[in-house]
Amino acid sequence: MRVLVVGGGGREHALVWKLAQSSRVEKLFCAPGNAGIERLATCVPIKATDLEGLLAFARQEKIDLTVVGPEAPLAAGIVDLWEQAGLRIFGPSKQAAALEASKVFAKKLMQRYGIPTARAAIFTSPEEAKAYVRSLETPCVVKADGLAAGKGVVVAATVEEAEKAIEDMMVRRVFGTAGERVLIEEKLEGEEASVIALTDGKTVLPLLPAQDHKPVYDGDKGPNTGGMGAYAPAPMVDGAMLGRIQKEILEPAVRGLASEGIVYRGALYAGLMLTREGPKVLEFNVRFGDPEAQPLLYLLESDLLEALEAAIDGRLEDIKLSWYPGAAVCVVLAAAGYPGPARSGDEIKGLEELEEEEGIMVFHAGTRREGDRLLTAGGRVLGVTARGKDVREARERAYKAVERISFPGMHFRRDIGLKALKYLEG
Structure with a gap:
């Protein structure tokens, strides 16, 4: 199969890395990709939002499957465009992507179908x-x-x-x-968690629960970012809690959309607050989370391609996912200035010697090559990801690897995964 991944961040590097392991993938492309992805796939200089350019490329290269990483092309209708052209693509339609593209749309859907969420008022x-x-x-x-x-x-x-x-x-x-438009919501109290599921519009298949770390500084201080690190599995979401999230949140969302004539196929992400009353939705996203995708895909033992195709074809009920034992932790290394305007063009050092390290995978996010030099090219630069027998061991491995990487202005949170340890140690 000839596969195209759309996007160029850490999530897309993780998707490319995992898809490259499938015996059925003959040729991998990524648009636009980055300096890490180019070692696994042919990078194509087409922006993720250039839908016409991407479609022309997919036709020219006879792409069998397109996998969309970021939200912007989904919200712009890339899936509808591909389906009209008779091409296979993983992701929700433009109508379904409104679940992320409009928080008002999502809030009203939750209110209509009794999905637990914060009380909110909407203003123009x-x-x-x-x-x-x-x-x-x-x-x-x-x-x-x-x-x-x-x-x-x-x-x-x-x-x-x-x-x-x-x-x-x-x-x-x-x-x-x-x-x-803005929403003004009540502030929910509790522990945050992320649950991403694959769905074919009927069956909902959750991945391992994860926990993201949005604020830029330790202790959840400072402005929000796209995510400064994540780990999986999140121990605060045990089997019983995951069952509730599936039955009270994920399935009602997919069913609710279906009853309104919107079939949701793709990855559905629920950002949650685990309150005293139970899990409540903070936000829905319509794709794999970034950085949650990095630890999740590093832990996934199953063939990702098989699962994505089953979601497209409406046969997800036949899929059982298998996972490596233990846990994975991803620490994001950010550029100077992030989450504001980030500096780019700084040289990154120390990556080469980590490449053979057991249980370590460094996913590139904002990187580019200039001759033999690896340079920063975005706000979030790298996602240093480690597996271990538990969160403690995965954390230790990840932070030891971080110590060996450097670039001017590099900053990162030092507390990724600590909430899991506090929870486990009670």
Whole structure:
């Protein structure tokens, strides 16, 4: 099979790495890819959002399957375009992708089908939004309606912080049109977790539960990012909790969409808060999480290609996933300035000697090659991922590997996976 992966970040490197292991994959392409991906696949200089360019390439190269990594092409309708052209593609349609592309759409769907989530009010006027915030007595969460690369959520401890977030999103338009509408939600308390599932529109097949670390600094301080690290499995989501998430959240979402004429095929990601009342949805995403994909795919023993094809063909009920024992931890190394405007062009050193290291995989996110030199080329640069017999061992391996990598301005969180240890040690 000839397979095209769309995207160029750490998630896409993990997808390419895993798909390359399938005996049925003859040729792998990635658009646009990065310096890590180019060692496993032919990188094609087409942006993930250039749908017409990607379609022309898929036709020219007789691509048998396209796997979409990021949300933007899904929200723009890449799946609909491929299906109209008679090409096979993994991911949800444009209508289904509204579950991530519009937080208002997602919130209303959850309210219609009784899916547990935070109480929320929706605003198109900044003045009305600010007046509402002033009427609240508790901290709140301000969310831009549209896509904002994981950064359009502000947890506001004070009225002033909430008002500033509203001003930034709705007046200053820091996220462009994504901030035309905002949601103001109650702040849920509990432990966060991520559950990603494959679905063919009927069957929902959850992967291992994971935990992401969104804020840029240790202890969940500082502004939100696309994710500074993740680990799996997350021990706070035991078998019983995962069953609840499947029955109360994932399946009702897929069924609810189906009842409205929207068949959801692809990866469905539920960002969750485990509250005293049970699991509640913080957000839905319509693709593999980044960086959750890195530890999850590093732990996956099954053939990923087989599972993705079953989701496309409506036969996911036949798939049983197998996993390596133990745990995996991914630590993101970020460039100077991230999550604001990030510096690029700095030389990365120390990767070569890690390549033969057992139980370590470094997934590239924002990298490029210039001759023999490996340079930074994005906010999140690398995802240093390690497997171990448990989270403690995986953490130790990951951070030992991090110590051997350097580039000017490199920063990372030092507490990835610590919540799991605290939970396990009680």
